[in-house]
Amino acid sequence: MKIDGSVALVTGAGRGLGQAFARELVSRGAARVYGAARDPAAVTEPGVIPVALDITDPEAVARAAYQCADVSLLVNNAGVMRASTFIDAPSLDNARLEMETNYFGTLSMCRAFAPVLAANGGGVVVNMLSVTSFYNNPLDASYGASKSAEWSLTNGIRLELARQGTLIVGVHAGFIDTDMAAGIDAPKISPESVARQAFDAVEAGQVEVLADERSRTIKASLPRDHELIYPQVQEFWDALTQGAR
Numbered sequence: 001m002k003i004d005g006s007v008a009l010v011t012g013a014g015r016g017l018g019q020a021f022a023r024e025l026v027s028r029g030a031a032r033v034y035g036a037a038r039d040p041a042a043v044t045e046p047g048v049i050p051v052a053l054d055i056t057d058p059e060a061v062a063r064a065a066y067q068c069a070d071v072s073l074l075v076n077n078a079g080v081m082r083a084s085t086f087i088d089a090p091s092l093d094n095a096r097l098e099m100e101t102n103y104f105g106t107l108s109m110c111r112a113f114a115p116v117l118a119a120n121g122g123g124v125v126v127n128m129l130s131v132t133s134f135y136n137n138p139l140d141a142s143y144g145a146s147k148s149a150e151w152s153l154t155n156g157i158r159l160e161l162a163r164q165g166t167l168i169v170g171v172h173a174g175f176i177d178t179d180m181a182a183g184i185d186a187p188k189i190s191p192e193s194v195a196r197q198a199f200d201a202v203e204a205g206q207v208e209v210l211a212d213e214r215s216r217t218i219k220a221s222l223p224r225d226h227e228l229i230y231p232q233v234q235e236f237w238d239a240l241t242q243g244a245r
């Protein structure tokens, strides 16, 4: 699909990666770019039309699909990460919020916009996933579970929407230089690079983007994850939590 002349909607467009997605769409000549955010006043990117949208609110999602009925490219970017473990987190609140947003919110958007995309010739869905879709890390354990669920959703809707000609692109990355990873001291890819790679894939008709070295290495290691991934994660976690127990 050519982005030049397309009509796109980006969720979570008020900051971080969502803002970079919206800016890249404008620079590639999208005819209209809707920037959806819980607070539409946060959408300040030139050339982007603010839309009020909390993806966990089914009525707001339905309203957005009605209001943006000309969309042919949906970018499901909005997400939350609460850095919660499975066992020691004080309650299930963070795990539920992550699943409610990253999995159910994205599912809700895909369901609402599937008929819109069909009416506009098939179109494209870009789902912003993570390297943690592929493996679990106690640093952000329940977030990883929600991103694995979102990865499964991404692969599943590709099958269900094939007949209407919708391209489904899953984008994976390790740390990206935004608020979400602000407290992390580790190599980070820029949001601009992720946005460029995602839309290159859209234009080339590719279904998956492994945006950085970390996501490429982890995906390649999956057939031997219990030899190549989990022992290192365990060692890291044990060192980090030594003395804390």
Ligand SMILES: NC(=O)c1ccc[n+]([C@@H]2O[C@H](COP(=O)([O-])OP(=O)(O)OC[C@H]3O[C@@H](n4cnc5c(N)ncnc54)[C@H](OP(=O)(O)O)[C@@H]3O)[C@@H](O)[C@H]2O)c1
Binding pocket: 011, 012, 013, 014, 015, 016, 017, 018, 037, 038, 039, 042, 053, 054, 055, 056, 076, 077, 078, 079, 080, 081, 101, 105, 128, 129, 130, 131, 172, 173, 174, 175, 176, 177, 178, 179, 180, 181
């Ligand atoms: N940063 C990383 O290291 C990293 C790595 C891999 C994948 N990702 C993924 O990249 C995506 C963008 O994250 P980011 O790095 O830009 O993080 P961010 O700076 O924390 O931004 C998150 C965005 O999601 C929006 N959002 C959260 N809950 C929402 C809801 N219920 N309805 C609508 N919007 C909601 C936020 O809006 P508000 O301004 O209203 O809070 C914000 O615009 C997420 O899906 C994240 O999981 C991030």
